[in-house]
Amino acid sequence: MRVRGRVLTLGLLAGLACAVPVTGSASAAAPPKVRSLPGADNAKVAIRRTAHGIPHIVGSNFRNLAYGYGYAFAQDNICTIASSYVTVRAERSRFFGPDNTWKFEGNGSTVNNLNSDFFFKRIIDTGVVEKLLSQKPPSGPRAEIRSGVSGYVAGYNRYLRDTGVAKLPDPTCRGKEWVRPIREIDAYRYFYKLALLASSGVAIDGIASAQPPTPPVPVPVGAPISTEKQMELIEGNLDRFRLGDAGSNAYGLGSQATADGHGMVLGNPHFPWQGSQRFYQSHLTVPGKVDVAGGSLFGVPIVLIGHTQRMAWSHTVSTARRFTPFELKLVPGSPTTYVYDGQPRQMTADNVTVQVPGAGGKLENRSRTLYSTVHGPVFTSILGLPLFPWSSGQAHAMGDINAGNFRYLNHFFETNVAQTVREYDQVQRRNQGIPWVNSIAADSKGEAYYADIGAVPNVSNAKAQA
Missing domain, CATH: 1.10.439.10 (Penicillin Amidohydrolase, domain 1)
Structure with missing residues (x-):
């Protein structure tokens, strides 16, 4: 050199x-x-x-x-x-x-x-x-x-x-x-x-598996985790959040x-x-x-x-932190509609298809709908921790600065x-x-x-x- x-x-x-x-x-x-x-x-x-x-x-x-x-x-x-x-x-x-x-x-x-x-x-x-x-x-x-x-x-x-x-x-x-x-x-x-x-890399499972509750009725499907409980779980896992x-x-x-x-x-x-x-x-x-x-x-x-x-x-x-969790208030009866600036807004739904081995090793299609908002993708977990469950009244989106x-x-x-x-x-x-x-x-x-x-x-x- x-x-x-x-x-x-x-x-x-x-x-x-x-x-x-x-x-x-x-x-x-x-x-x-x-x-x-x-x-x-x-x-x-x-x-x-x-x-x-x-x-x-x-x-x-x-x-x-x-x-x-x-x-x-x-x-x-x-x-x-x-x-x-x-x-x-x-x-x-x-x-x-x-x-x-x-x-x-x-x-x-x-x-x-x-x-x-x-x-x-x-x-x-x-x-x-x-x-x-x-x-x-x-x-x-x-x-x-x-x-x-x-x-x-x-x-x-x-x-x-x-x-x-x-x-x-x-x-x-x-x-x-x-x-x-x-x-x-x-x-x-x-x-x-x-x-x-x-950022999103710590929530790949949580983003790709996030699905709205069914049936979409205004009755909670699993009570949301309180903010205090979320912070308690985060504080108890700080080392995992530091890469x-x-x-x-x-x-x-x-x-x-x-x-x-x-x-x-x-x-x-x-x-x-x-x-x-x-x-x-x-x-x-x-x-x-x-x-x-x-x-x-x-x-x-x-x-x-x-x-x-x-x-x-x-x-x-x-x-x-390189990501921001956004709490979404959902419209009653429509778990894929959230309130943004006081107005209802429909989530973006992306229908995604991948190939997996089927019977005898023959490839077959597997499809899933992934959801996102103006803030970013809807997600339910980070690093395997189910901190953000999707209920009929509440969901969370990840804002990813990167x-x-x-x-x-x-x-x-x-x-x-x-x-x-x-x-x-x-x-x-x-x-x-x-x-x-x-x-x-x-x-x-x-x-x-x-x-x-x-x-x-x-x-x-x-x-x-x-």
Whole structure:
């Protein structure tokens, strides 16, 4: 890596624990020559692996850089990420059975496959991700992001084509029908799943299984839980609401706290050691444009915690909630009609169909109607806790601040080229896209930084207590 000064990385395990002094002195050796990988695509990229198989990838542009990342990442983790693409394609019931479950490691929830399929199939049917992609930056992805996703998908598919599903080295998915080439929309839908990790992602079962009481008569079908009881249950499960086992530690040290007056960052994120929410370490370079090293969540070809030549940063889990439960007063006799601004309003009903194995393994359709409001989807539980039952007089909708957030992609791309904490602060304020973490940083000038700037619901104490 072309660095000005020394860079020390200590103990990079699955949880990326590293101390990075950011200083200034002579440059290291130049990166390896960019060349074309043999075969199709003509992607000008070099992939060099160092100790423990860490890929150092150099591309002639952002597309080629991400092409190399997709190829190297697929070499190392094809089975884990392929399973995640099954999830966002709403096909878990088809391949793994409707009654089985999967673990959303980043928030600690366990999700039923059939509920998961209905949840993600509605996202597909309603074109949520496509609508986000249609927006111009900063709401929609920058051109470099779009180019990078194109390259990542091509590199991933190139590895799969070169190796063949039947000859994959990992027996977990060798020869499996669910391992297949991906499309750009699959990658973006997976990014969207990550954005929802601390909001709708904690209520996938509760959203996908929420159904109105029957018969729809103005007689309570199960008494609603009082607000006091809801708060008691929430307070008793606060650790689960803080993203399961996630937490993280980080220190940003400025000039007054270091021996040489330069900045230093210690990052110790507590994300999972297994599954698709663990970190993948890489070093990414486009000569003259970007030179960044660190860890990324699986399937994201951008460094999320790491360092550039003159700045290092890390993240810890924010204590701010990324969702808002809205209590709905229902119209007597019509449990799918709620009162909004004093007027009755019908819930939006989305009829969703997924495929499940039937008799003899033959696929058959399974359908369900999911409901939503102006606030967001109707839901009945969070992290398996039945806090919000749907009665004949009351229901609850989830307002999700990250439901429209693809700004975070631009945030991390711009972070990958920032060289000072003041630049980093401008990235934060310009995009306001960080979905669920605090930020800690320091630079070679000796400035340190902390912020919790990102997507947070605008709920005052007065509103919360109303």
